[in-house]
Amino acid sequence: MWPEHHLSSVRGIVLVFNRKYFEQCRPPDVVVFPRCVEEVSALAKICYRHNLPIIPFGTGTGLEGGVGALKGGVCFSLRKMDQVLDVHQEDFDVTVEPGVTRKALNSYLRDTGLWFPVDPGADASLCGMAATSASGTNAVHYGTMRENVLNLEVVLADGSVVHTAGKGRRPRKSAAGYNLTNLFVGSEGTLGIITKATLRLYGIPEAVVSAVCSFPSVQAAVDSTVHVLQAGVPIARIEFLDDVMVDACNKFNSLSYPVTPTLFLEFHGTEDSLDEQVRTTEEITSANGGADFQWARDEGTRARLWKARHDAWYAALALRPGCKAYATDVCVPLSRLPHIIVETKEDLIQNGLTGPIAGHVGDGNFHCIMVLDPDDSDEVQRVHQFTERLARRALALEGTCTGEHGVGLGKRALLREEMGPGAMGVMQSLKESLDPKNLMNPGKVL
């Protein structure tokens, strides 16, 4: 969900506040730019023979240090494999090479009436999005990468090439053996290099309406979300900004939204169905104390209405010029959101930290955009402790430490707390069975 300038790089930038990892991280020994799966396979075989770590690299837009070369090794940059291979309009699917980004795909698809809706914010590569199990603002309606990948071509640690659903296969559903596709989705490069992905596509909606509504409390905003979902409104996006974030956005963009918890909503459908969706949603928000419900259908007004949400990252950074940002990523059951958000805001205030909140509230997933001075070691330490407390708060509320950014480097200890020794043991044995030499993106996830 975050823009390009919050990039990692081939040299491996990791959690800006987490010095111990930063210090562990060194550049890869070499970067290779294979042009086809045969080259990826041949290079992987060389690495396998010589016990060289492999670090797959898409666009480097991941947020958890997944491309850091902890143990050196060979970085596989996949940007030269950038072809859209097969669009099947009637079947609502497409196959892409690993260098194709989501914006490039959607631009390619423009004349087909189809689009790929998963939108993590950054113009990430689609295979990278598969590798990290990305999602973003549209997930409440269209699902995450887990629900939208039909097949993957993967080069394993030993250089062999497998197709997770069988070569060239693309049925919309399948019960054929173990779900290998979803084993590699979210494996963050630790089980293999994704060299091709077959994705589900959707019809571009006939019409889109955007809306904004202010609330007296976090509880009122979350209640509205639950009621909208209960009412079966097929909402496409339902995004939450807390008062601090709204204030930052107002300042950054010269806007004048009430400085209270706010929902940004988007509806996809036909002209007629949108009228009803908007009407129902307005009734629900109003019954929950929502005010200033504004909506817009034409593209220009929609863009203005959502400007605050789109620029949230930059608005947060602008709160403290010269500082850096890091996004937390917990996800909890919807009913737990008010509790955790209120407690988290108190924690931020008590510790004098800047962390405006933006979230995909329809999924129970929210981010504190922690703005901090990386040269202030005390602040760095306090942010680090805050993020751990926040993650443990989510775990105590039956949630996860990562809704969509992944584990990468910094959340490995939290993952163990989240999963418990049994599930971690299973993950470890899967890793050992597919990558016995621990060459695939070592030091990540597990």
Added chain:
Amino acid sequence: MWPEHHLSSVRGIVLVFNRKYFEQCRPPDVVVFPRCVEEVSALAKICYRHNLPIIPFGTGTGLEGGVGALKGGVCFSLRKMDQVLDVHQEDFDVTVEPGVTRKALNSYLRDTGLWFPVDPGADASLCGMAATSASGTNAVHYGTMRENVLNLEVVLADGSVVHTAGKGRRPRKSAAGYNLTNLFVGSEGTLGIITKATLRLYGIPEAVVSAVCSFPSVQAAVDSTVHVLQAGVPIARIEFLDDVMVDACNKFNSLSYPVTPTLFLEFHGTEDSLDEQVRTTEEITSANGGADFQWARDEGTRARLWKARHDAWYAALALRPGCKAYATDVCVPLSRLPHIIVETKEDLIQNGLTGPIAGHVGDGNFHCIMVLDPDDSDEVQRVHQFTERLARRALALEGTCTGEHGVGLGKRALLREEMGPGAMGVMQSLKESLDPKNLMNPGKVL
């Protein structure tokens, strides 16, 4: 999608036409009825120590012989663990023990305004549905079990208990490590015994409309389906019956539908949105040559309208009293459906076989309900050869040999053709790492 009397049993009825498996299959040495996960675990430890195969058993409604005791061993009947454990209305989730069936759950949920929509026809246990990656008529809108399981409690071969998303966790989305949940969904009891499932729930739709429409050709029915999906109509069910099936249903239920390819449709939504969905769909079907478009909103008329679809299995059996039935289960990309259905119908005619067709056309998945005399060895042989040809036809069209029934006993060779040696090798190594003694439901899937 098939009713209860097409059951397997603890003694392991398998593909009725596939004698060689039937002969291999013997009763389990013992059936145990554990009452809690601790008992499942303790029993599994005994089996592990004494190298006894474990065959998990839910309701025995699986269609591919998954509960057959090929090597004897211990059948774990989970019917005594039948509690609905936690309904979280605001979070749209529920946790169930393995003896809870989908009808029992939906009856339990009635007062909450929520329901679990995955509907394979039979009143299967929900954990069994998870184990076989079941889906059915609602999948085009609500997804299959793969999209609707949030967490599983699983007892592994050695008796250890793991929670695939961490104990008690139920965020609506997660990027925390490998997706173990979807590794066990569809593993057909070969990786562990599912003893608890946390499932997604949905709001019961405010209104439902059912519709039926006849078409001049399979192509016209499929084109209508594609156009409905392209138009973004959020259709809940879109089911295809071929002329032979319609004829059988007419005879069985004294109906008078035109004996042509027919779509049975269902729309879920609000009163207003349904009007538009139905109008759009009627326009699309009409543009594709559809005729006799009938629709109904009140429950009684809806039930009458869909009676043909609901009774398809019995209507097929009634074509040849005293015979048995077996359902094929291929799934192909939508655009390939007309081709494969037309070719399959010719094959049926050429070989003098009875196999009316019903399908979940929105997913590209269809079934030939093969009605055959199990004592006629020549017919049994011809049906067997037909099902293999049909599966290979689907494979040649980039599809799968099983859209929702699973691999079980009879499709293991086809699975190898579908996946290729690379993916099969990965499946095999996953199996070996989690069940090194091959005790979990041996002889199935792989």
